[in-house]
Amino acid sequence: MSHASVPDKPVLEGLEAKWTPRWDADAVYRFDRTAPRERVYSIDTPPPTVSGSLHVGHVFSYTHTDVIARFQRMRGRAVFYPMGWDDNGLPTERRVQNYYGVRCDPSLPFDPAFVAPDKPASQAVSISRPNFIALCAALTAEDEKAFERLWRQLGVSVDWALTYATIGRHAQRVSQAMFLRLLAAGRAYQTEAPTLWDVDFRTAVAQAELEDRELPGAYHRVRFAWASGGGQVEIETTRPELIPACVALVAHPDDARYRSLIGKNVLTPLFQVPVPVKAHPLADPEKGSGIAMICTFGDLTDVTWWRELALPVRAVIAPNGALRPVTWGASGWESGDAAAAQREYDALAGLSAVKARVKIVERLKETGDLIGEPKPITHHVKFFEKGDRPLEIITSRQWFVQTMNAREALIGRGRELQWFPSHMRSRYENWVNGLNGDWCVSRQRFFGVPFPVWYRVRPDGTTDHDARLVPAESRLPIDPSTDTPDGFEPGQRGAPGGFVGDPDVMDTWATSSLSPFIVCGWETDAALWKQTFPMDLRPQAHDIIRTWLFSTVLRSHLEMDALPWKHAAISGWVLDPDRKKMSKSKGNVVTPMGLLEEHGSDAVRYWAAKGGPGVDTAFDASQMKVGRRLAIKLLNASKFVLAKTEPAGPVTEAIDRGMLQRLASLVREVTQSLEAYDYAAALRETEAFFWTFCDDYIELAKRRRAGDGPGAASACAAATTALAVQLKLLAPFLPFVTEEVWSWWREGSIHRSAWPVADEIEAVAGPGGPEDAMFRRASEITALLRSKRSALGLGFGVRVRATDLTLPGETDRAAWAAIERDVLAGNNVMDAAVRFLPSGVFDATIEAMPADG
RNA sequence: GGGCGGUUAGCUCAGUGGUAGAGCACCGGCCUUACACGCCGGCUGUCACAGGUUCAAGUCCUGUACCGCCCACCA
Numbered sequence: 064m065s066h067a068s069v070p071d072k073p074v075l076e077g078l079e080a081k082w083t084p085r086w087d088a089d090a091v092y093r094f095d096r097t098a099p100r101e102r103v104y105s106i107d108t109p110p111p112t113v114s115g116s117l118h119v120g121h122v123f124s125y126t127h128t129d130v131i132a133r134f135q136r137m138r139g140r141a142v143f144y145p146m147g148w149d150d151n152g153l154p155t156e157r158r159v160q161n162y163y164g165v166r167c168d169p170s171l172p173f174d175p176a177f178v179a180p181d182k183p184a185s186q187a188v189s190i191s192r193p194n195f196i197a198l199c200a201a202l203t204a205e206d207e208k209a210f211e212r213l214w215r216q217l218g219v220s221v222d223w224a225l226t227y228a229t230i231g232r233h234a235q236r237v238s239q240a241m242f243l244r245l246l247a248a249g250r251a252y253q254t255e256a257p258t259l260w261d262v263d264f265r266t267a268v269a270q271a272e273l274e275d276r277e278l279p280g281a282y283h284r285v286r287f288a289w290a291s292g293g294g295q296v297e298i299e300t301t302r303p304e305l306i307p308a309c310v311a312l313v314a315h316p317d318d319a320r321y322r323s324l325i326g327k328n329v330l331t332p333l334f335q336v337p338v339p340v341k342a343h344p345l346a347d348p349e350k351g352s353g354i355a356m357i358c359t360f361g362d363l364t365d366v367t368w369w370r371e372l373a374l375p376v377r378a379v380i381a382p383n384g385a386l387r388p389v390t391w392g393a394s395g396w397e398s399g400d401a402a403a404a405q406r407e408y409d410a411l412a413g414l415s416a417v418k419a420r421v422k423i424v425e426r427l428k429e430t431g432d433l434i435g436e437p438k439p440i441t442h443h444v445k446f447f448e449k450g451d452r453p454l455e456i457i458t459s460r461q462w463f464v465q466t467m468n469a470r471e472a473l474i475g476r477g478r479e480l481q482w483f484p485s486h487m488r489s490r491y492e493n494w495v496n497g498l499n500g501d502w503c504v505s506r507q508r509f510f511g512v513p514f515p516v517w518y519r520v521r522p523d524g525t526t527d528h529d530a531r532l533v534p535a536e537s538r539l540p541i542d543p544s545t546d547t548p549d550g551f552e553p554g555q556r557g558a559p560g561g562f563v564g565d566p567d568v569m570d571t572w573a574t575s576s577l578s579p580f581i582v583c584g585w586e587t588d589a590a591l592w593k594q595t596f597p598m599d600l601r602p603q604a605h606d607i608i609r610t611w612l613f614s615t616v617l618r619s620h621l622e623m624d625a626l627p628w629k630h631a632a633i634s635g636w637v638l639d640p641d642r643k644k645m646s647k648s649k650g651n652v653v654t655p656m657g658l659l660e661e662h663g664s665d666a667v668r669y670w671a672a673k674g675g676p677g678v679d680t681a682f683d684a685s686q687m688k689v690g691r692r693l694a695i696k697l698l699n700a701s702k703f704v705l706a707k708t709e710p711a712g713p714v715t716e717a718i719d720r721g722m723l724q725r726l727a728s729l730v731r732e733v734t735q736s737l738e739a740y741d742y743a744a745a746l747r748e749t750e751a752f753f754w755t756f757c758d759d760y761i762e763l764a765k766r767r768r769a770g771d772g773p774g775a776a777s778a779c780a781a782a783t784t785a786l787a788v789q790l791k792l793l794a795p796f797l798p799f800v801t802e803e804v805w806s807w808w809r810e811g812s813i814h815r816s817a818w819p820v821a822d823e824i825e826a827v828a829g830p831g832g833p834e835d836a837m838f839r840r841a842s843e844i845t846a847l848l849r850s851k852r853s854a855l856g857l858g859f860g861v862r863v864r865a866t867d868l869t870l871p872g873e874t875d876r877a878a879w880a881a882i883e884r885d886v887l888a889g890n891n892v893m894d895a896a897v898r899f900l901p902s903g904v905f906d907a908t909i910e911a912m913p914a915d916g
Numbered sequence: 917g918g919g920c921g922g923u924u925a926g927c928u929c930a931g932u933g934g935u936a937g938a939g940c941a942c943c944g945g946c947c948u949u950a951c952a953c954g955c956c957g958g959c960u961g962u963c964a965c966a967g968g969u970u971c972a973a974g975u976c977c978u979g980u981a982c983c984g985c986c987c988a989c990c991a
Contacts, residue, residue, distance in 0.1 A: 075953090275990090282991080299991055313991090347991080355991035362990075442990055489920055490986055497918095497987050605985080638984090673929080677921085679984075683928060685940055688953095695953055703950030747930070751938075761950080846957095852946095853957035859948040891948075 069705050069807045073698040075663045075691070078799040083215045091812045092220045098141030098594065105595040106132060107579050107628055108221065109603050109611070110147030110229055113206035114154040117213055119682060120604070122655045124634035126671035128602040129219045130742045131632065133795035135599075136220070137818040143595045145225035145582045146214070150203035151511045152229075152571030153264060153449055158206075159198045159510075164188060167195035167509045169566070192509050192544070199510040200230070216659050218668065218798040220814065227581055229574045230510065234581050235540035238574045239515040241622060242504075243533055246516075250465045250621055251504070253528065257359070257366045258503055260457040261447040262384025266507040267461050269570060270500060271610045274448045281437035282351065285427060287312065290328035290337050296321070297434055299351030301442065303427060304419040305358035307334050307389070307408055308379040313368055314354040316342040321354050332432035333407040333423070334391075335399035341372050360456035362445075363499070380455045382507075386419050388412045416455070460528065462505040462514060462567065466617060470495055476616050479626050483740040484677040487605060487633040494609040502614070504573045511568030515541050517548045520561045532562060576614035579627040598628040605633050605677065632740045635679035653682070665797040666691035672796050675743035693750060694800040697793065700757050701804040704786045707768065711783070712776025714827050716767070717881035719781035721838025722760045723828030726752065726785055727821040733792055734818070742795070749792045756785060759842045763882075763889035784827060788819040833878065840874055841882045841889075843905075848890040851909050865895035867908040872901030 086092060106128060111121060136142045160166060164183020171191040179198055180188065190198075207228070214221065227234055245251035258267045280301045288295045298312060309331050314321035321340065328337040345364060346355055357368045359376045368374070377396060381387035389408055392401030407426060411419045427433035444453045466473075473495050482488045505514065519530035532548040534541050543564025547553050555561030574581075579598050584591035597619075603611060612631060619627035658667050662684070669690025674680030714720055729752045736745040761782070768778035787809075794801040794813045805813035828834070848865070857863060870879065879897065887895060893912055 073951095275988095301991075347989095351991045353991090357991090364989090364991080444990085484921095486920060493919055493987055499988095609986080636985090675929095678929095679921090681928065683940090686928070689939065692953070696951070699951035699954085701950085706950075744930085747938085757950090758955080762948095762955095765950090849956055850958090853944085856945065858946045859956070860946080861948095 069702055073702055073803070075665070075694055075698070075800060078803050079216050079218070079659070079664050082799055082802050083218070086220075086812065086814070087223070089812065091814055092136075092142070092144065092222050094143050094222045094225060095141035096591070096594070100594055102139065102141055103143055103594050104132075104135040104140035104600070105143035105583070105598040106145075107582070107598045107601045107615075108144065108146055109607075110149040110227075110575060110578060111210060112149045112152075112154050113203050113210055114150065114158040117209065117655050118637075119653060119655055119658065120637045121213070122217055122658070122667060123637050123671045123674060123680065124602065124604050125214065125217065125219050126668045127632065127634050127674075127676070127742060128600075129217075130668075130672055130795040131600065131602070131737070131740060132220050133798065133814055134737045134742075134818070136814060137791065137794065137816060139817065142220075142222075143225070143582075143598075144221045145227065146211075146219075146221040146223065147226065147578060147582070148203065148207045148210070148228045149571065149575055150199075150207065150228050150230050151568075151574060153266075153506075153508060155199050155203055156195075156508060156510050157449070159195065159202055160187070162202060163198055165190050165195065165198065167192055169509065196510055203228070203230070213655055213659075216656065216664055218664050220798070225582065229571065229581075230512070232540055233587075234574055234577070235512045237577050237581050237585060238512040238569060239539045239541070240536050240586065241577060241580065241618065242569070242573070243515060243536065243539075245464060245621065246533070248621075251462060252465070253460060253462050255458060255460045257369070257456045257458050258461050259445070259447075260382065260455050260459070261450045262380075262382065262452055262455055263450055264447065264508070265382050267459060267503050267505060268447045268450075268454065269503045269572070270498065271502075271572065271613070272448050273445050273454070275443040276446050277441055278444045278453070279439060280442050280444075281439045283424065283427070283437045284352070284434040285332060285356075286432045286434055287329040287331060287338075287356075289324075290330055292327075296324060296329060296340075296354060297352050298354055298356045300356050300361075301440070302358070302361050302416070302420065303433075304386070304411065304416055304423050305361050305379065306331050306356070306423065307336075307386075307404075307411070308358040308361075308377045309336065309338055309356050310359055310369065310374040310377055311338050311357045311372065312340045312354050313343045313346045313357050313372070314340065315346040315348050316344060318346070318348045318353055320348075324354075330399055332430065333426060334404040336377075336397060336404070337399065341368075341374075343368055343372060359458075362456070366456060376458060378458060380416065380457060382457060382459075384452060384455060385413055385415050386411050459507075461503050462569075463501040464504050464573075464617070464621075466498055466502045467500065469617065469620065470498060472620060473613075473616060476620055476626055480616070480628070481630045483630065483632045487608065487631070487677055490605060490608045491613065494613055502570075502617075504570045505567040506570055507566070508568050511571065512540070512574050513542050513544065513568050514565040515539060515543060516565040517543050517551075517562040518565070520557065520559055520563055522559045524559045526563055572610050572614045575611055576618045578615065579619065580622070597623075597626055599630060601628045601631045603631070603633060604636060606636070608633070630740070633677045635674060635677050637674075638679050638681050658687070662687040662691055663694065663799075665694045665799050668796055668798075669693060669746070672742050672746045676740050678743075690797075693753070694797055696757060697753070697790075697797070697800050697804065700753075700761065701786060701790070701807070703761065703765075704782045705804075705808055708779050708783050710771055710776040711780045712773055714777050714781045714784075716764075716774055716777040716781075716885070717834045717837045717878075718760065718763050718841055718885045719777045720828045721834035721836070721841075722756065722764075723781055723785060723824055724831040724835040725755075725838065726788055727824040727828065728831055730788065730792065730819045730821040730824065734821075737795070745792075746796050749789065749796075753789055753793070755842070756789065759845060760785070760838070763841055763845065763885040766888040767885060781828070784824065788824060791816060791819050834881075837878050837882050840878065841886050844868075844870070844882075844886050844907075845890055847905065847907050848886075848892065848909065851907050852890075855909070855911075857909075857911055859891055862891050862893055862912040863909045864893045864912055865897075865907050865909050867898065867906075868895045869898045869900050869904050869906050871905050872899060874899060 163179045166187040168189040169192045173191045173193040177194045282299045283303045324340045391404040398404035477491045517532040519527045583596040666687045670686040733745045764778045767774045790801045
C-alpha cells in the first residue's frame, strides 16, 4: 500500500473548494432511479424563501437534515434529496419593490422596452404585471445562486439535478391541477366574506400567517344616546374611528344592567345612526362597560356577532386602510341627521385609521360624547406576520380550501406521523384544534401561481362569478390573465358575453404544501412516484408546523387520503446568546458564508449537529472552534495511523482488542441514535470515543506498533480498522475532512462507502468481554500515572519508575500481564513493582530515573 | 386563559432509579519524533423550590416559581 498521498502537514483550508466540485463531477449524491422503493430514502427538503436573508438558522437545520441524508446513504439507501426554492409570493415582491424601486400596477400594459433602474428612484416607478414578474424572476435567480453557493460550501449533499422552484412551470402545473381537483370535489370554493386583510400589501391573508403584536392603545369611553326615552349608554372602544361602521351594541343576556335595553335602539354619536342593542353570550360583562360596540369589522369577534345576529354591513375601511367615501342620507346610509353625518364623515374620509381616530376623538370631545380622557393601555393586535400595520377585516371575494370539516381526520394523521422529537406533535394538534375557519388560499398579489379559472362576462358587462370556466389539466399551467379559455377568442376578454381571468394568485403555502407532489413526480412520473412517495422524511423547524407541515398533511390527506411522509424531524431555532431568537439584524452581521469561511464548514456543521432535535440552540462560536479542533485532530491522528500500516496481522493484543470491542458497541449505539434522528447523541458518542482513541489507545499502543513483530501487526491492523470506522461514523458530520483522509488511502468517496457494522468489527476483535475491561483498566492506570507525574512536576519526557503500583484485587495477574507492557511503555515507565490488593486501593508511587537512562 | 418545552459547574450542554458528567473558560505543568491549531494535570455543583413514592430520586409523582415557545382572548 502506498502512502505517498498522506501529506506532511495536513490542513483544513481549501477542503471545501477541493471536494465540492469533485463530488459534483463524480455524481456522489445522484439519486439512483433504479433503486426499489424499500431501498429509497426520500427527503422533503424545505424550500428556503430565497428572498429572505441567508442566516445561521438555515445552516443549522439543513445540517441536521444532511447528517441524516449522509447516514442513510452510507447505509445503502438511494437517497432522494432534492432542493427547492421558494421564490413566489410576497417576500420576493417586496424585495423587488425595494431593490429596483418599482411598484406593480396590473392596469398598465406590458412594456417590452422596460429596463429596470440601477438603483431605486425616490419615487417608485409603476410597471406592468408582466414586467414586474420578470423582475421577480430575475432577482430570485440571483438569490438562488447565493443559496446554492452556501449549500455547496456547507456540504449539503442534495442532488443538484433535482431542483425546483415554487414559481417554476412544473410547480405551477401541480398547484393548478391539484386546485382544480379540489374545486371539482367541492373542497375548494369561492365566497365573498369578511376576511383578514393587510392594508399595505392589499391582500387577504390566512389565519396561519397571523401574529400578535403588543401595541399601545386607549380605551375611549363613548356615549350612545337612546333612540327614544332620553337615556344614554356608555361603551368602551379602542377604535372610535369605527363608530360610523357600528351596526349594533351587544351585552351579555344575563347582564342585569343592560337587560332592559335589549331590543331597543340607540343612536351612534356624531352620525346619529339608529342601531339595535342585542344580547349575545360572547359579550363579557367584565370587559369595559360590559356593553360593546359591534362594527363591521373591528375584530374577529365582530364577525361572529355580525354573522350570528344577522346584522347589516357598514364597511368604512377601504382595502388600502383608509376610510372610504360614504354617502349618507336617502340614497346612502341611514342617519337621524344625514347632513350632519355626511359632514362628520367627510372630515374622516380618505384618512388612515390612525389619523381618523385622532380626528374623531377631537370631535367626540367637542360634542361631549367622549366621557373622560382616553385611558392608555397596551393590547395585542393581530398583524400579518410580514406586515407593518394591524390587519383589518374586509369583505372580499376569496378562494377557500375546506379544513374545518377535516379537523378530526387531520388530528388522526398527526398521530400516524412519527415526530422527532415526539412532543412536537402537540404543537400540531394545538393548531388543528384552534382552527377557526377554512383556509383562505387566494392573495391579491402578482408573483404567484394564478388560479386557473376564468369567469363569464354577462351581457351587461358584469362578471358572473358563478359561471366559471376551467381548463383541462393537459393545458396547465395557464395564466388566465393572458391565456384564453377553450371556445373563446382573445378578443372576448372583458367583453360582454366574453370572459375575464381570475385576478388572484395562490397563497405561497398553497404551493409549498405540495412539495412532495412536486418533487416525487405526481401524475407526471409514475415510476418516480412509486419510488419516492410517501416520503421518508419531512425535516423542518418548529415555527412552520402550523403552516408548511400542516398544509402539506392537509393536501396529501385530501388528494391521496394518506400521509405525505413517515417521519417529521423538527429542528429548533438558533438563539442569540441572550436566549432570544436570532434576530434578522444579527443574522446579517454574522453571515453564514462568513462563518463557513472563518471556521471551516466541518466546524460549523459540528456546532449545528450538537443542537439536538427540536432544541433551540445558542449561537456559539466557541463550539465551532471545538469542531475545528476535532477536524484538525482527525487529520493528524489519521496521518499518524496511516504512516505505518505494516505489518498487518491478526489483532491479538488485549489493548487492541479492547479498543475495537468498545468501538463495536459504539457503532451499535451511534447507528441506533441516527436511526432515531438523534444526530446530536451520535456525534457526542463518536467524538468521545475518538478522543479516547487518540489520548489513550494511540498512546498506549504506539511504541509496540513501531516494531515489526506480531504485536506491531496487531496494533497496525487495529489502528487502521478503527480509523476507517471512525472516519465513517464522523463522515455525516464532517464530510470534508473525512473525505480528505479517506482519499489518502482508499478509493472512491467515503460518502458512498458502507456504514460500519459492529459484527464485522467483532469478527476481528472478538465480542465485548475481558479485553474491553482491560483497555478500560489500562486507561485508568494511565490517568493515575499521569496525575502522579503532574503532581511531581515530571514531564512526560522524564523516564520514571513506579516503586509501588497497587491495583485493586479484581485486576488479576493475568489481566495485568496482558496490558503491562503497553501501560508501562505508554507512560514512559521503566519498570513497576506491582501489588494486587483486594481492598481496592488503587495508587502509585513513582520516582524519576536518572537522566541518562 | 389553554398547551408544550426548559431550569444540572462561570458559559454551552449530556445525563429517565443505584457513589454528580463533558467541552469551553480558568489555574498549573509539559517541545512527549501524529498534532503547540498540541499534550498532561487541577479547581469548580444545597442538580430552581416544596412536598411525596422508594432501601435508594438530578432521574418517578404532586404542587410552586422563573425562562422560552405555540395557541386563544384582547369592547
